[in-house]
Each structure stands twice: as structure tokens, then as C-alpha cells.
Amino acid sequence: MILHVATVSWAQQSDTLASLRRTVFIEEQGVPEALEWDGLDAAATHFIALDHxxxxxxxxxxxxxxxxxxxxxxxxxxxxxxRALLNAVLHAARQQHLGWLYLNAQTHAAGFYARFGFQPVGAEFPDADIPHLRMELVMPQHTDTLNQQFAIAGKLEFVDAAAGLPVVEITTPHASARIAVQGAQVLEWQPSGQLPVLWVSRAAVYQPGKGVRGGVPVCWPWFGAGEAGKPAHGFVRTRMWEVRETGQGMADSVFIRFSMKDDESTRALWNYAFDLELIVTVGAALKMELVTRNKGATAFEISEGLHTYFHVGNIHQTQVLGLENTEYLDKVRDFARDTQIGAVSFSGETDRVYIDTITDCVIDDAKLNRKIRVAKSGSTSTVVWNPWIEKEKGFADMAADEYQEMLCVETVNAGDACVTIAADTSHSMVAFIGLETGG
Incomplete structure (x- = not known):
């Protein structure tokens, strides 16, 4: 057998391409016609393997x-x-300066793609009743491509972090930050001359398709445990996001806009058309705005969260102000409903959803002699969480006794506060984080 792979357009070879795909997907595998012919072929680069x-x-x-x-x-x-086809695709991707690639592999073929460096992301899902896995590959030139398009001299630069995953480093006169492109996850925000405000575990795992314990994971389009076979806290926190824009704002701030759109793998988990953005602005305060746009013809409902991990000096000497007289659901006590009396203090596992609250929260850290203010808009729930001793032991990505130096105060819409977004409309949820020292 002598193989040659030709690069062609749909206009040139639509009959040949359609015949191959009809034979394999529609006739052999039973894929419905409506799924196979998705309207994307005219704009794609196509490849045909030829034997004589x-x-x-x-x-x-x-x-x-x-x-x-x-x-x-x-x-x-x-x-x-x-193998010849995939090598040709990878060669074309390098020529097109694509920074990362993704595909939805039939599960039985995942090992084939893994040999080319693709990593599975998320759980198995059905597509046309065939088990699939989403797989991603970060190309060696990804950071170079991102820097060519989006770097800001002396202020914003993309670098390779662990496992080759790109991270954006932002420096302003007021603060610095690091944000992973995978998950659009803010990992660090540190005001000038101060200790870090966010916490990341010393045992955190940095791998394709794995969430990082700490920083600000983005939970969407559901917050909390998913349905059977679906990932907890949604599917966006472990995927690569696209960078849509960077720029400079008021008061020497710098922003970056990440985006994600629906595709076959997201629709298999959550069958809606969407455009999702996270805009992170770094300056004297940290602003994170999560914008959901409904691109479909019917309304959908989401729950969401900016699952923020804060660094504290000692959880025993820390309290949260601003939730006094607010009702909450106590997950430690099987979702018992209670009312907060006084400040929130910590003497054991804490996992509470405070409901119908739009007020600021202040983390009062006596050991570090500072206060962290968490303000928000577009959110009517606040989650306060610390795993404490026993639950921490169940997390492979937390080191021993780290529960003492972290606290989650999360900006969310969850439970009865889920958000319904009508067709062709949008919803915005914003978290503002600021640091007050002394006093």
C-alpha cells in the first residue's frame, strides 16, 4: 500500500469526502444525516488519504x-x-499557527490519539449514541502564537507553565496576576508589597484536563455535583478557553477576555447553544465578570460560581463579616436551613449556601492583619466553605493541614437562585475583590 494524503477544499472534493463519510459514519455506524452534515464543511480544511x-x-x-x-x-x-491523516492534520495546524487542537474521539480510539499527545478532558459522553471522549493537544508554539496576537509589552505575557499549559502573567503598578488558559482560571492576584490574596495548594495538579485546587475555578453551567456521568461543577473549568481580547483599562489596569462556545461535546452534556466569556481585570482590585449569552432559540437555565479560594493566616483566627441575619443551607447538616447569627467563624467543616444575599462579604484575617472585601453583582447566593481536617484527607491535591490557610467565599447563583436566560439575551455575574490592610 502506498499512501498519499492530499489537502483539499470542500468545493474541490465534496463528492469524494461525502462518499467516504457516508460509508463510515452513516451506513456503518448509524450516525443520523442531520448530525453528519453540520454546515461547517465549506469553511474547513479537508484531507484525503489516497492509496494508488x-x-x-x-x-x-x-x-x-x-x-x-x-x-x-x-x-x-x-x-x-x-496515522498518515492525523500527521497531515497536525502539519497543517502548525502551518496555520494554531495554538491548541481538540477532537471528540470515539472512546475505543482514544489510545490512538493519545500516542500523538492528545489528553482526555472530562468524562465520556454519547454522540449519536456512540461513546466519545473530548481530547486536547497544546501545540508547542501556543504561547508564541498568543504573545504575537495578545501580548502587551511590560504588562501582559503568556508563558509555558507545568505540563506545557499556557499561563498569562499580568503586571500593573498596583498588582500582579497569573491566569491559566485552561479553565480561564485565575491562579494568583497579589497587590504590590502584599502577600498573595488567593490560595493554591502546594499539592495542586497541573495537567491537561485536570482542575487546579485553588485560585478561582469557573463553575458553569451547573454548580455542584452533576448528573450521573457528568463532571462536578460543569465542564468549562478543565477545558482550554480561547483568548478573545486583551487591553489596558482605567487606572493602569489590564484586562483579558476569555471565551468558549458550544460544540458537539458540550451539547452532548448540555444541549444548548451558548457563548461564554470571562473578563478578568487586574489592577488595584481584581474584577472577574462571567457573561453568558444564549445563542439558541429557546431559554435555558444555569447555575454558576466563581469558586474563589482565599489565602488566610489561620482559619481559627478568621471570620467572615456581612452575612449576619442571612439564611443559609448547611450542607454539613444535610441542607438544614438556618440563620447566621453574628460573624461566620470556623471550628469545623463548613459548607454553607447563603441565600437571597447581594451584600459584600469581608474576610477578617486577624493573623495577617488584613481584610479582603468580596463585592458582587448579578449573584444572589454566597457559598462559604472550608473542608477541615477529615475531608481534607480525601483530597489528593491538598497537602496535610492546608485547610488552616485557606477559605472559600464564592460568588454564585445556585439552588433556588438558578438563572433563566431567554433566547438571544445574556446574563452577567461579577465578583470584585479588594484588599484592606491594617486596622
Whole structure:
């Protein structure tokens, strides 16, 4: 067998490409016509594997780095056609300066893609009743590409962090920050001359498709445990986000705008069309704005959270002000309803959802002699969480006794405070974090 892979357009070879995909996906695997012909072919780069001039396989690459429609005729499987196709796709991706690639692999083929460096992200999901895994690959030139498009000299730069995952480093006269592109997760915010405000575990895992324990994980489109087979806290916190814009704002601040849109893998978990943005502004305060746009024809409901981990000197000497006389659901006591009397203090595991509250919270840290103010808009719930001794032991990504130096005060919409977003409208939830020292 002599294989050659040709790079073609849909206009040039639509009949050949359609014939291959019809044979493999529609006739052999039973994929519905409506799913197979998704309207994206005209804008894609296509690849055809040829054996002595006969078409035996195909693939396509979209401009956003999505690889799909990998099909090889049965008689040519196991003979190198798939490998040749994927090598051609990767070569084209490098020529197009794509920073990262993703695909939805049929589960039985995940090992094939793993040999090329693709990593699974999230749980298995069905697509056309076939088990799939989303897999991602960060290209070696990703940070170079991001810097060419979005760097701001002396203020914003992308660097390679652990496992080759890109992180943006922002420096302003007032504060510095580090934000992972995976999950659009703020990892650090440190006002000039001060200790870090956010906490990240010393045992945190930095791997493709894995959440980082600490910073500000983005929980969306559900907050908390998912349905059976679905990831806790939604699916956006472990995926690569796109960078849409960077810039400079008022008072020497710097911002970065991350985005994510629905695709086959998200619709298999949550069948709605959306455009999601997280805009992070770094300056004298840290502002995080999560914007959900409904791009579909029907309304949908979300719960959401900015699951913020704060660094404290000692949890025993820390309290939270601002929630006095507020009702809460106590998850430690099987969601018992209670009312907060006085400041929130800590002497054991704490996991509470404070309801119908839009007020600021202040973390009063006696040991570090500082107060952290958490203000918000577009949110009517606040979660306060510390795992304490026993629950901490169940987290492989927390070191021993770290519960004493962290506290989560989370800006959320959850439970009865879920948000319904009508078609072609949007919702914004914002968290503002500021530091007050002394006093």
C-alpha cells in the first residue's frame, strides 16, 4: 500500500469526502444525516488519504483547531491510513499557527490519539449514541502564537507553565496576576508589597484536563455535583478557553477576555447553544465578570460560581463579616436551613449556601492583619466553605493541614437562585475583590 494524503477544499472534493463519510459514519455506524452534515464543511480544511489514487480515508480541520470527521474505510484500517491523516492534520495546524487542537474521539480510539499527545478532558459522553471522549493537544508554539496576537509589552505575557499549559502573567503598578488558559482560571492576584490574596495548594495538579485546587475555578453551567456521568461543577473549568481580547483599562489596569462556545461535546452534556466569556481585570482590585449569552432559540437555565479560594493566616483566627441575619443551607447538616447569627467563624467543616444575599462579604484575617472585601453583582447566593481536617484527607491535591490557610467565599447563583436566560439575551455575574490592610 502506498499512501498519499492530499489537502483539499470542500468545493474541490465534496463528492469524494461525502462518499467516504457516508460509508463510515452513516451506513456503518448509524450516525443520523442531520448530525453528519453540520454546515461547517465549506469553511474547513479537508484531507484525503489516497492509496494508488483511490480515496480510503478523510479528516477535516476547522479554524478554531477542531479536528473531526476522521474516517478510514474498513479494508484500510490498521494499515497506517489514520496515522498518515492525523500527521497531515497536525502539519497543517502548525502551518496555520494554531495554538491548541481538540477532537471528540470515539472512546475505543482514544489510545490512538493519545500516542500523538492528545489528553482526555472530562468524562465520556454519547454522540449519536456512540461513546466519545473530548481530547486536547497544546501545540508547542501556543504561547508564541498568543504573545504575537495578545501580548502587551511590560504588562501582559503568556508563558509555558507545568505540563506545557499556557499561563498569562499580568503586571500593573498596583498588582500582579497569573491566569491559566485552561479553565480561564485565575491562579494568583497579589497587590504590590502584599502577600498573595488567593490560595493554591502546594499539592495542586497541573495537567491537561485536570482542575487546579485553588485560585478561582469557573463553575458553569451547573454548580455542584452533576448528573450521573457528568463532571462536578460543569465542564468549562478543565477545558482550554480561547483568548478573545486583551487591553489596558482605567487606572493602569489590564484586562483579558476569555471565551468558549458550544460544540458537539458540550451539547452532548448540555444541549444548548451558548457563548461564554470571562473578563478578568487586574489592577488595584481584581474584577472577574462571567457573561453568558444564549445563542439558541429557546431559554435555558444555569447555575454558576466563581469558586474563589482565599489565602488566610489561620482559619481559627478568621471570620467572615456581612452575612449576619442571612439564611443559609448547611450542607454539613444535610441542607438544614438556618440563620447566621453574628460573624461566620470556623471550628469545623463548613459548607454553607447563603441565600437571597447581594451584600459584600469581608474576610477578617486577624493573623495577617488584613481584610479582603468580596463585592458582587448579578449573584444572589454566597457559598462559604472550608473542608477541615477529615475531608481534607480525601483530597489528593491538598497537602496535610492546608485547610488552616485557606477559605472559600464564592460568588454564585445556585439552588433556588438558578438563572433563566431567554433566547438571544445574556446574563452577567461579577465578583470584585479588594484588599484592606491594617486596622
Amino acid at each position: 489514487g483511490s480515496a480510503v480515508g478523510c479528516a477535516r480541520l476547522l479554524a478554531d483547531g477542531h479536528i473531526g470527521r476522521m474516517a478510514v474505510l474498513p479494508a484500510w484500517r490498521g494499515k497506517g491510513a489514520g
